[in-house]
Amino acid sequence: MCGIVGYIGREEAAPVLLDGLARLEYRGYDSAGLAVFSQQDGLKVVKAKGRLKVLADMVQGGRTIHGTVGLGHTRWATHGEPSDVNSHPQVSASGRIAVVHNGIIENYVEIKEFLQAKGIKFVSQTDTEVVAQLLEYYYEGDILDAVSKVLSRIQGAYAFGIICADCPDRLIAARKDSPLILGYGEGFHFLASDVTAVIKYTREVCYLEDGEIAVLTADKATVYDAYLQPIEKEKHHVDWEVSAAEKGGYEHFMAKEIMEEPKAFRDTISPRIHNGHVVLDNLNIDGAYLEQIDKIYIIACGSSYHVGVVAKYIMEKTLRRPVEVTLASEFRYCQPLVTQHTLAIVISQSGETIDTLAAMREARRLGARILSIVNVVGSSIARESDDVLYTWAGPEIAVATTKAYSTQLALIYLITLRFAELLGTIEQGEYDKIVAELLLIPTKMEQILNNKEAIQYFASIYFNHDSVFFIGRNIDYAIGLEGSLKLKEISYIHSEAYAAGELKHGTISLIEDGTLVVALASHTALFEKLMSNVVEVKSRGADVIGLTVESKGDEMKKTVDSAILVPDTHPMLVPSLDVIPLQLFAYYVALMRGCDIDKPRNLAKSVTVE
Numbered sequence: 001m002c003g004i005v006g007y008i009g010r011e012e013a014a015p016v017l018l019d020g021l022a023r024l025e026y027r028g029y030d031s032a033g034l035a036v037f038s039q040q041d042g043l044k045v046v047k048a049k050g051r052l053k054v055l056a057d058m059v060q061g062g063r064t065i066h067g068t069v070g071l072g073h074t075r076w077a078t079h080g081e082p083s084d085v086n087s088h089p090q091v092s093a094s095g096r097i098a099v100v101h102n103g104i105i106e107n108y109v110e111i112k113e114f115l116q117a118k119g120i121k122f123v124s125q126t127d128t129e130v131v132a133q134l135l136e137y138y139y140e141g142d143i144l145d146a147v148s149k150v151l152s153r154i155q156g157a158y159a160f161g162i163i164c165a166d167c168p169d170r171l172i173a174a175r176k177d178s179p180l181i182l183g184y185g186e187g188f189h190f191l192a193s194d195v196t197a198v199i200k201y202t203r204e205v206c207y208l209e210d211g212e213i214a215v216l217t218a219d220k221a222t223v224y225d226a227y228l229q230p231i232e233k234e235k236h237h238v239d240w241e242v243s244a245a246e247k248g249g250y251e252h253f254m255a256k257e258i259m260e261e262p263k264a265f266r267d268t269i270s271p272r273i274h275n276g277h278v279v280l281d282n283l284n285i286d287g288a289y290l291e292q293i294d295k296i297y298i299i300a301c302g303s304s305y306h307v308g309v310v311a312k313y314i315m316e317k318t319l320r321r322p323v324e325v326t327l328a329s330e331f332r333y334c335q336p337l338v339t340q341h342t343l344a345i346v347i348s349q350s351g352e353t354i355d356t357l358a359a360m361r362e363a364r365r366l367g368a369r370i371l372s373i374v375n376v377v378g379s380s381i382a383r384e385s386d387d388v389l390y391t392w393a394g395p396e397i398a399v400a401t402t403k404a405y406s407t408q409l410a411l412i413y414l415i416t417l418r419f420a421e422l423l424g425t426i427e428q429g430e431y432d433k434i435v436a437e438l439l440l441i442p443t444k445m446e447q448i449l450n451n452k453e454a455i456q457y458f459a460s461i462y463f464n465h466d467s468v469f470f471i472g473r474n475i476d477y478a479i480g481l482e483g484s485l486k487l488k489e490i491s492y493i494h495s496e497a498y499a500a501g502e503l504k505h506g507t508i509s510l511i512e513d514g515t516l517v518v519a520l521a522s523h524t525a526l527f528e529k530l531m532s533n534v535v536e537v538k539s540r541g542a543d544v545i546g547l548t549v550e551s552k553g554d555e556m557k558k559t560v561d562s563a564i565l566v567p568d569t570h571p572m573l574v575p576s577l578d579v580i581p582l583q584l585f586a587y588y589v590a591l592m593r594g595c596d597i598d599k600p601r602n603l604a605k606s607v608t609v610e
């Protein structure tokens, strides 16, 4: 997903822009560029395929490109392969207007043909160049008017940063479906894809809404609605530390964020448990509402979807209500059965995943009430929900989610307990037992992390496999989905998660000498059944890593090749402990395979394009 940063102020813009882009690298990209205006050089554009270092070296860290206003961009290619010419900023034919963009212009071909018929020559394959050329086509001396006309013509998702050489005293920002924030300072202003890029300079931000346009000068930031009427925007104070968005001595953000999981989990549950009682203050859902719901629909993508699969097992068992979990990208196109009696729980770390955002809007259109679980404060999904519960994981930089996943689980537990209390479907003793165990989870996570070298050892044995199966039953299967994705996305090893009982319906034909199987058996109610699946795969030559709770360790060790044990806990909370070794295993395997752990190939931290 692309990264955008714009600066207008009294400092040299290029070093500030490069610093901002470096803080957005985690979003995933394949090229980078700058556009900076100065009176002596005019509007200068420097851009290149490759890592940000390539660009920084071209401008000697910003020392060879002057001016106090500019735009920066890291591009994750959608239209047009990664190349110098397809990098952003994209520039109009005259060179006077430069645009950086995150999103997709769906009707760019039609507009490109219209402009080409007018004799306008294009140099790139990008949809964004169409915007730059269309701006110039409409430009008659008022850049804001030209922007307004362009926005009325284009369709699709966009976050734009725009600079015009004729009016270098301002930057323009506009958004629809792709995140864009403004940063406020004394004598300077920013526009950026997210807070991470600007927090070193300012903690005062606002979040542009769809259709809004902002004009930034060094001393003023004005936001307009789609009718170019000025509007007042609420400013937010960002309170997390800059260091939270830095590696802090770890080799990778992913390693840091795994180590932060106990704290993130504790920060997420502690403010919501008062004297052994779950309190979800800003959740406006009561027992009367819950009694009349026909279904809980959990909607998400990727790891957030995997949290939803865990949630289905937990919530149906505890609430005795139908819970359906679905991939956001599928939900939108399957005529889902949603009524005004449906509660949609939308899970998203970034709060900007376009499939999830669009599915949420569809669920609302069909009458559902929206409860979202989000990590990024002020993100689109958070702002469009009826209720939002924030995971207090802090900024998660690594593309592969770890602490956000864990804190999403934490909120699922709290929501389940609260709903069970409201519906009267849980005994007080059971409720108290779960809450007491919940408070111990961070400490038990720390016990696992204190023994991470054991996982590193297993990774050193198994890192050369080229396919891996994760098998489990019930909630273990749900955890296996996440373990498999973690391994796939950062080590590039093909792996699959299977409901263990499903193996004999086809997949077991793939098991042969040396096939690696990770057998999850922490759901002890089905331990014996899972172990019989282990015997099945072992008899066909598989190497088996077993994962279970300490109380079942000795029994498991009789059968598996390697055993990973986690502390015992309440069955509902097992996912929070089991997932830690699986994250570590994926991390160490990827490390040993020399992969780019924080920025895996082809991936972005938040997928804001369909």
Ligand code: AGP
Pocket (backbone or CB within 6 Å): 301, 302, 303, 304, 347, 348, 349, 350, 351, 352, 353, 356, 399, 400, 401, 402, 489, 604, 605, 606, 607
């Ligand atoms: C998880 O490691 C991946 N980075 C990816 O599957 C991610 O969970 C998915 O894109 C959903 O992102 P979201 O939670 O920000 O919506």
